[in-house]
Amino acid sequence: MKAYIFPGQGAQFTGMGLDLYEKSPLAQQLFEQANSILGFSITDAMFEGTAEELKQTKVTQPAIFLHSVIMAKVLGEDFKPDMVAGHSLGEFSALVASNALSFEDGLKLVATRAMAMQKACEQQASTMAAVLGLENEVVEEVCNSIEGTVVAANYNCPGQIVISGEVEAINKACDILKEKGAKRALVLPVGGAFHSPLMEPAREELAKAIEETTFNTPICPVYQNVVAKAVTDPAEIKENLVAQLTGAVKWTQSVHQMIADGGAEFVEVGPGKVLQGLMRKIDRSVAASGASFE
Known part of the structure; x- marks a missing residue:
């Protein structure tokens, strides 16, 4: 079975x-539509913006989303997923x-999510850190033992967890x-504590927007971050999408489940090769490549 996976924040690059x-004329049309929906030229930021400009949450999240989604649409008939998953924003x-979700609704929700997260970050000094070389249980125990808010936020691959x-x-x-x-236990250059209880104000704002948006039954199972299993029910998808802002990204667990359910070929759709790198660390025996079009 063919699995398509979509990257999250951090995969952006100039150009x-x-x-x-x-x-692609279709890509051109969708990018122009995105400029109109967002009310600013995201294409200028993506095609010509500096790394610094691209790092702003309100730019980064829609930019990565657009690159991924437009790539999938340009693939046309070649895009035949048996299962899909996305890392954080990539969901x-x-x-x-x-x-x-429709292209328009997806973009609007991503823009709402980005702004809500930005606001939540400004309310309290918070951050994230990458932890390498320890078992999940050890990291979780240490987080639980500390006064104040600190949680395991991203289970990226065995021996690589991000805390928040x-x-x-x-x-x-x-x-x-x-x-x-x-x-290593290295503080990351991020704006705030994503996927932690400190994102509660953003979660409330996103929940309202998601509630007002129409979701359809997907053409294949979606493996969602917070549950790490296949979901097809629109009501359940909405619930998990809201929970994701304050819950952990169980990426390792999601990929293991996809493989257990028959995922044999993984294709990353979007900027960069982050997820292909993680795939090699999760299970080397499974083929992983990047999507390309001619």
């Missing part, structure tokens, strides 16, 4: 999507690519995790 725009790309929370709690956790034998 992203320009080749799609230049080679929205996966939902549009599998027809659970208040700055002081993260710093303390990093010190203890190093004592416990972590190869």
Whole structure:
């Protein structure tokens, strides 16, 4: 079975999507539609913007979403997923690519999510840190033992977890995790504590927008971050999408489940090769490649 996977924040690069725009009339039309929906020229930021401009949450999230979704649409008949999944923000790309959400509604929700997360980040000093070389249970125990908010937020691959929370709690956790034998416990240059309880104000805002949006039954199962299993029921999809803002991205668990359910070929759709790299660390025996079009 063929699985398509969609990257999240951090996969952006200067010039992203320009080749799609230049080679495909459909891509051109969708990019122009996106500029109109967003009310600013996202194409200028993507095609010509500096790395600094692309790092702004209100730009990054729609940019990665657009690159992924437009690539999937340009593939046309070649895009035949048996299953899909997306890492964090990538879940929205996966939902549009599998027809659970329209292009327009998906983009509007991503823009709402980006702004809501930005606001939540500004309310409290918070951050995330990458932890390498420890078992999940050890990381979870350390997070639970610390006063203040700090949680395991992204299970990226075996031995690579991202923790999220208040700055002081993260710093303390990093010190203890190093004592416990972590190869690295490194604070990341991010705007805030994504996938933690500190995103509660953003979750409430996104929940309202999701409630007002029509979701359809996808053309194939969507493996959602918070449950790490196949979902096709629109009501359940909505619920999991809301929970994702304050819940963990169970990426390792999702990929294992996809493989257990018959996923044999994984194709990353969107900018960069982050997920292909993680695939090699999760299960080397499974084929992983990037989508391309001529």
